[in-house]
Amino acid sequence: xxxxxxxxxxxxxxxxxxxxxxxxxxxxxxxxxLMSPNTTxxxxxxxxxxxxxxxxxxxxx
Numbered sequence: 232x233x234x235x236x237x238x239x240x241x242x243x244x245x246x247x248x249x250x251x252x253x254x255x256x257x258x259x260x261x262x263x264x265l266m267s268p269n270t271t272x273x274x275x276x277x278x279x280x281x282x283x284x285x286x287x288x289x290x291x292x
Contacts, residue, residue: 244287
């Protein structure tokens with residue numbers, strides 16, 4: 232679960248710093264999806280697992 236995305240509108244990232252996550256998303260193929268006029272909504276969530284690992288998800292449509 233490091234940097235996959237597909238047409239379902241879900242993007243995952245495992246980093247501890249939100250700005251690093253955002254920059255990686257914006258410097259990847261996800262940027263084109265997010266900047267598309269067809270993308271009208273997006274939501275980001277972060278969960279910290281019991282072992283301290285951060286899991287980020289970006290859902291868009």
